[in-house]
Amino acid sequence: MIIAGAGPVGLFLACELALANCAVLILEKADTPHSPLKQAPFGIRGLSAPTIEALYRRGLLSELELHKHLKKPNANAAQGAGRQAGHFAGIPFLESNIDTSQWTNRLPGSTETSLVTTMEELETVLTHRAAALGVVIRWGLPITGFHQTADGVSVQAGGQSFQSKWLVGCDGSRSIVRKTAGIEFAGTEPAFTGYSSKIDLADPEKLNPGRNVTATGMYLQSQPGYVVIQDFDGGAFHDSKQPVTPEQVQEVLRRISDTTVTISSLHFATTWTDRARQATAYRNGRVFLAGDAAHIHAPLGGQGLNLGLCDAMNLGWKLANTIHGKASADLLDSYHTERYPIGAQVLDWSRAQVAIMEPTPKAHALYAIFRDLINTRDGATYMAGRVWGIHTHYPLDGAHPLTGHSVPNFEWQDGTTISELLSDGRGWLIDFNTDPFLKTLADEYDVLYVAGRAKEQPGLSAALIRPDGYIAWAAASTPDYSELEQAMAHWFIGIPGTVHEKKS
Ligand SMILES: Cc1cc2nc3c(=O)[nH]c(=O)nc-3n(C[C@H](O)[C@H](O)[C@H](O)COP(=O)(O)OP(=O)(O)OC[C@H]3O[C@@H](n4cnc5c(N)ncnc54)[C@H](O)[C@@H]3O)c2cc1C
Structure with a gap:
């Protein structure tokens, strides 16, 4: 497995693949990871809920130190004029205006909705993890091209040739991988x-x-x-x-x-x-794109890194399952299907901000209206929900409303957390009602299984959790076993499920 680029997205993807026992080589153009632009203040990056959850679920969140040392706002100030929680086009929304009770999937004890790191800190943490997992990084080797056949990819870098079954371009906005793959980068031209x-x-x-x-x-x-x-x-x-x-x-x-x-x-x-462009396809045969190689936009409200890291979380386990021969034919295609629309939404979010920031009377008029709306409770809650990715989900088949959403941060009576379950990058069937038939199915489909009551389990009796922490199937009461079996077969072993006789 070859990854182009040791930026944050390439490093995180490498960690995901290596966690799933895949051999990974990263080829990086730069001679060294160090750059003043990766340090504060220009290297400061805001992380939002889906990324924070992803890092938490792999035991990486606790290794980020910077945000722990930042001065917390004092309680009185937060109650007074209100603490700025984020912004849209530079218009602040206030923490005191956000109604988090609307975010019912977020249980008490959920990870933070936003935090601050730097490119340097994040890359250092990811580089250490990658090294510990056996990832090889070759610095000073820019990829200049590749050739793919039905069986593999031959990658040219620094005058050498490297062979791999798969190649992922995490080589940033000017991606050579994207250009060589002939993937169109469609979008809008900049305003500033x-x-x-x-x-x-x-x-x-x-x-x-x-x-x-x-x-x-x-x-x-x-x-x-x-x-x-x-x-x-x-x-x-x-x-x-x-x-x-x-x-x-x-x-x-x-x-x-x-x-x-x-x-x-x-x-x-x-x-x-603020040029906003997106690869029209995230896959071409054995070649994939992730991070800025797949999408660019203005860094307003800071979402590009979050998008890219979540691309990596989505793609890693799918590629690993494919490499290990446990994937359905369309598993890899689901990477584009799931991630492209989320990238498109972020590009539009950025365009909308630029549109009302333009120095024209029409934009100034819109800006004033947005400022009023953002100062309302609903306005601030909407903005925070969008900026922090609270509602991010994939349109997966399934009747339960949580299907396709990030799993709530369950904690079991014995103190076991979702983070502990997902730390080794495998999927789980969680069974709050201890139904013996679910255990049988989990064993049959080689899915990890946990039974028992959680401290809070809103509207759920059981759920199938993908390795990236998204709910592939869920039941509110008595499970539909055949639906569960199909989901397990689709996501975990790549062959259609045999429908068992339903339990009486
Ligand atoms: C001013 C600014 C502020 C930002 N703030 C935020 C924020 O708060 N939150 C947020 O989410 N995002 C933010 N972003 C966006 C974020 O920095 C990027 O989306 C993120 O760095 C993308 O990561 P990446 O790994 O995809 O690409 P990159 O970080 O660009 O890394 C790509 C890597 O590939 C290497 N490479 C390039 N070409 C080749 C080649 N041919 N062969 C091998 N290697 C190659 C590069 O050297 C580099 O190491 C901001 C961006 C800017 C400019």
């Missing part, structure tokens, strides 16, 4: 060039701290001297590939902030855009 810069200012008092939406764009000063700018130039400067000079940043910053601020030195700067 974004600048991330570390600068010294001769007259820092001229800039406001925090996020500032102005008549011509937006600038954000997260810490003194760390400035992000949005310049609505149609992405022209970024696409020109010109070097980002102090003169360029100063000109843009003066114009956007409507000040005469002066940059005395520029330590570093990079540009990006």
Whole structure:
């Protein structure tokens, strides 16, 4: 198994495959994992609920330290004006306005809905885990092309040739794997060039701290001297590939902030855009795409990394089952079917934000309406639900409303948690009513089984949990055994289920 790219998505996918006993080689273009852009503040990344759950379920969440040391908001401040919990197009929504009682799948003791890490911290944790699982990473070996046949893929990198049964392109937005596979990257062109810069200012008092939406764009000063700018130039400067000079940043910053601020030195700067594109297919034969290789969009509200890590969680076990000969013919295709629509929603979410941030009277009018709506309880709850991925689910067949949703964070009477069950990356049949026939079926289909009451088990008597933690089948009361058997056969062993005589 070859993965192109040792970014967070390639590393997490490698961990998933190695956990399932697959041999994994990562070929990485860069000579070293280190980059100042991976460190705070520019390397800061927000993780949302589905990603946090994924890391928790593999025992990785506890290894992220940064968020544990961040100052918690003090309780009085949270009760007063309200703590900012997130934003849409720069418009904050307040924690005190979010009605979490609407999120009935989230049990007490669920993991957090959002937390902060850095690219450096996340990649370090994933690299250590990958190494412990036997993943081999070859640095300084850019993939230049590949050739696939019905039996395998021959990958060219750094003048060498590597053979594999499968190749996954986690090689970022300019993915060579995607281009070589001939997969179209369809979408919309940018409205702005974004600048991330570390600068010294001769007259820092001229800039406001925090996020500032102005008549011509937006600038954000997260810490003194760390400035992000949005310049609505149609992405022209970024696409020109010109070097980002102090003169360029100063000109843009003066114009956007409507000040005469002066940059005395520029330590570093990079540009990006809100170009929104998505691979029209996440698979071509033996080749797959995940992460930024499959989708790009503006980093507004920070969702790209979350999308990519959840791609990896979705794809890893499906590829592993296929490699081990335990997959139905369409299991691998379900990767595109499940992940593409979620990627498309995130791209639209990003486009919607850009549309109301544009420096035009129409956009400003919409912005004012959104600001009012977000300040309501329903508005804040909706925004938080979308930004934190609370309602993420896959459209799986099954009558129970939880089918296709992330499994609630059950805890059994003896203290066993969902995280402990899923830590080795296998699926489970959980049986709250201790039905002996379910145990028989689980044994027959080689699915792990746990019986017993959970502390809370809303509306469920039993559920089949895929290795990625999503519910493949569920019953509210007496199970439909044939439906369960079909689900087990489909997701776990790849042959149609034999329908047992129903228990009387
Ligand atoms: C300013 C900014 C802020 C952001 N904030 C957030 C946020 O808060 N939350 C969030 O979810 N997302 C955020 N994102 C997006 C997030 O950083 C990306 O979506 C994420 O890094 C994608 O991970 P990846 O592993 O797919 O790609 P990358 O991180 O781009 O990694 C790709 C890897 O592939 C390697 N590679 C490239 N070409 C080749 C080749 N030919 N052969 C071998 N290796 C190759 C690269 O060197 C790199 O190591 C932000 C992005 C930006 C720019």
